[in-house]
Structures are given as structure tokens and as C-alpha cells.
Amino acid sequence: MKSSRLLSILLLLQTRGRMTAAELAQELEVSVRTVYRDAESLAAAGVPLYGDAGHSGGYQLLAGYRTRLTGLSSGEAEALFLTGMPGPAAELGLGRALSAAQLKLRAALPPELRAQADRMRLRFHLDAPGWYAEHEETPYxxxxxxxxxxxxxxxxxxxxxxxxxxxxxxxxxxxxxxxxxxxxxxxxxxxxxxxxxxxxxxxxxxxxxxxxxxxxxxxxxxxxxxxxxxxxxxxxxxxxxxxxxxxxAEHWRRAQADFHERLHPEEAVVRLSARAASLLTGPQARALAATGEPDPELEGWTRAVLPIESESQAEAQFLALAAEAEVLSPQRLRARIKATLAAMTARYG
Incomplete structure (x- = not known):
């Protein structure tokens, strides 16, 4: 484990240049004290690594020094072939480049790793779009x-x-x-x-x-x-x-969180059967896990506070659950569902 971490420090400094102990610790998911000990070990092994103190300081390799310890482990080789996405690469005009890169990578691997990478490629296939998503042309x-x-x-x-x-x-x-x-x-x-x-x-x-x-x-x-x-x-x-x-990546993460927050600006208190609870997904499933508690009136049911997009959307969602769910509040949403059910009863009666 330590040898792998020391190699990672070498490669990080080789590719990124100067890095502080805090940056290395965050990248390697270890403590700053561990980075200090690793730096001492590298220096003792003869690696030309030096550190500067101060606000703009950090660890750095002597100019021109490069390690040749860049061989891939079995898991790393498998992961690289698993990340190959021929569809998106072709859409970006990089289909041939991806194929050529994978061919070069495969040829550079030792026989035992090559066999494992081939097995990974044959047994795993990444197809990102959902089942019901139609292919959309993106000509530009x-x-x-x-x-x-x-x-x-x-x-x-x-x-x-x-x-x-x-x-x-x-x-x-x-x-x-x-x-x-x-x-x-x-x-x-x-x-x-x-x-x-x-x-x-x-x-x-x-x-x-x-x-x-x-x-x-x-x-x-x-x-x-x-x-x-x-x-x-x-x-x-x-x-x-x-x-x-x-x-x-950070912007996209924040944008998604903001989107989901704006998508469900309201809340509803709902009583759910076990089957209805199992059908919830996304923010509502997370809200169920956070706020759900046994319903005091119906055994085996759960009462929870769920985020909803709007009253009209929530009405359609909870009506689709039929008798497996009951909205307790807000009263306006409950009354809306009751009116719809009364109209349906009159139509089918």
C-alpha cells in the first residue's frame, strides 16, 4: 500500500509540478502527516524531491527528473478498457483515435494483463442511455x-x-x-x-x-x-x-443539485404502503429515508414528508399509486385528489 502511494506521489509531482502537502493528502486521501513521512522516505531512497516552506511553497521534483515506474496494475488495465466509450467518442469525431489508443495500450501490456483486459472488454459493455430514450441527432x-x-x-x-x-x-x-x-x-x-x-x-x-x-x-x-x-x-x-x-465537474454537480432543488419546491405529508414506498426514486426516495417513520394508524405503512414539483404533478403521481398511498397534507392537494376521485367515480358509476 505504501509503495503504491509513494509511486502516486512521484507521478503527481511529475505531471502537475509543485504541490503542497495538503494538496497531496487530499488527492491520496491520507493525512498531511502521512505525506510528510512519505516525502522523507522518497528523499531517503535518493529521489531528488525538495520542499519549500511558506505560502507559495510545496513539494517539487528536481527539474528534468522523471520516473519510469509507470507500469499498469491488473485493475488499472481493466479499468482503462472499461472506460472506452465508442459511441460518444464517435460522436465527437474521435472514434478512430479511441480504437488506435486502445490498440496501442493493448500492445504495450504484458501477456497476462492483456488477457485480463480482453476478458473485461468481452464481458462488460457500457450503454449509458435509458431504455426508453430515443436517439437524438446532434449534427453540430x-x-x-x-x-x-x-x-x-x-x-x-x-x-x-x-x-x-x-x-x-x-x-x-x-x-x-x-x-x-x-x-x-x-x-x-x-x-x-x-x-x-x-x-x-x-x-x-x-x-x-x-x-x-x-x-x-x-x-x-x-x-x-x-x-x-x-x-x-x-x-x-x-x-x-x-x-x-x-x-x-464541480459546476455540473452544483447545477444538478440546484435543478433538483428547484424541481421540487413544495412538500407533502404522505402515508405509503410498503409497495408504494419501494416505487419512489431520486429526491423522494432520499426524503423517505430521512423522514419516514411507521404510520401510527396503519400497520406496515410509512408516513413521510416528500418533496413535490407542483400540486398538479403530485396529484398525477399519487393517483398513479391508487390505494397504496394517501396524501395527508397540504389540504389543498388532498381536496384536489378527492375531487378527481369523485369525478372518476361518477364517470365510471
Missing amino acids: LAQVADAVWRGRVVEVRYRRWKEPREVDRRLAPYGLVLKAGRWYLVAGAVEGAEGAEGAEGAEGAERAEGAKQAGAVEHSRPRTYRVDQILRVAETEEVAELPEGFDL
Whole structure:
């Protein structure tokens, strides 16, 4: 375990340069004291590793030093082949590159690891989209990906859900995310551009002109755009730099949490049978685990506070559970369900 950690420290410093003990500890999931001991062990073994104290200090390898201890373990080789995603890679125009990289990797492996990697590839297949998701054409994905990679502003025509349905945008692309088989572009709307949000009128035009003269591109906070809803795209030569400190994975995590929070702004107290409780998913399943307790009136049932999107959505959801669920509050939702049930009884009676 220690030898693997020492090798990881060497590779981290070789690829990233100077790193503090705290950064190494966070990356390796160990204590800072453990990093100090590991650094002493590496120095004692003759590795040209030195550390500087102070605010801008940290550990660093002597310039030009590189370790050749880069062999893959069995698990690492299997994991690399398991991460191969030919579908998304082909959509990005990297299908051949992925195949060539896997071929080179396989050829470089020793025979025993090659056999294990082949077995992993034959027995595991990654198919990310859900069962009922239809394939959506993304004709401009390769162009958008190229703009993301090169850091160039793009001019797009975008189809959105509200009126006006089709709008023109100038976007500073930050990154692409593949979620459940669908591609999303995270980008900032370039301020001062025609149709850009948050920069309308003379004030926006004045800011844009000032930015142009300064050689910079100002843009709004990151927004999410579905790539399959892009109807036209043209790449410009304007440079779109990432905001300082921007991390795509962290932004996406926060955006998802914010989406779920806004998706379920209200709550309902519900009585559920064991079968109904087993059908809950996502935020409602988590709320059930956090707030659920045995119902005092019905044995085997659970009472919980569940997040709901709206009264109309909650009505449809709980009616679908039929006699396996009962809404206790809010009273307005309960009355709405009672009225619907009365209308259904009259129709079928």
C-alpha cells in the first residue's frame, strides 16, 4: 500500500509540478502527516524531491527528473478498457483515435494483463442511455466540441422551450457534458451580443465595445444548453477563456443539485404502503429515508414528508399509486385528489 502511494506521489509531482502537502493528502486521501513521512522516505531512497516552506511553497521534483515506474496494475488495465466509450467518442469525431489508443495500450501490456483486459472488454459493455430514450441527432456536436477545445466563441441559433422558440446567441463555451446519452454545452452568453441575456440596449453595447477594445470577451454566468437543440453554429476567432477557478465537474454537480432543488419546491405529508414506498426514486426516495417513520394508524405503512414539483404533478403521481398511498397534507392537494376521485367515480358509476 505504501509503495503504491509513494509511486502516486512521484507521478503527481511529475505531471502537475509543485504541490503542497495538503494538496497531496487530499488527492491520496491520507493525512498531511502521512505525506510528510512519505516525502522523507522518497528523499531517503535518493529521489531528488525538495520542499519549500511558506505560502507559495510545496513539494517539487528536481527539474528534468522523471520516473519510469509507470507500469499498469491488473485493475488499472481493466479499468482503462472499461472506460472506452465508442459511441460518444464517435460522436465527437474521435472514434478512430479511441480504437488506435486502445490498440496501442493493448500492445504495450504484458501477456497476462492483456488477457485480463480482453476478458473485461468481452464481458462488460457500457450503454449509458435509458431504455426508453430515443436517439437524438446532434449534427453540430463535432463543431461545438472543436470550439470548446480551441476556446473560441460560437454564434448559434438555439431552440428553447419558451417563446420566442428560436433565438440567436453568442456563447463562450466552457465544456461538454454527456448525461444519460444526451450532450449538454456549458457556456456563458457573451454580453453585448444581439440577443444575449443580461446585456441589452445601449449599456450592453457600450460594455461589449469596451471589452472588444481591451481584447477581452465578457460573458455571463454559466448556463446549460442542449446540443441537440442547436440549429446552426459558426465558430469565431474570439478567444473565450474559462473563468478563474472554474471546474466543469464541480459546476455540473452544483447545477444538478440546484435543478433538483428547484424541481421540487413544495412538500407533502404522505402515508405509503410498503409497495408504494419501494416505487419512489431520486429526491423522494432520499426524503423517505430521512423522514419516514411507521404510520401510527396503519400497520406496515410509512408516513413521510416528500418533496413535490407542483400540486398538479403530485396529484398525477399519487393517483398513479391508487390505494397504496394517501396524501395527508397540504389540504389543498388532498381536496384536489378527492375531487378527481369523485369525478372518476361518477364517470365510471
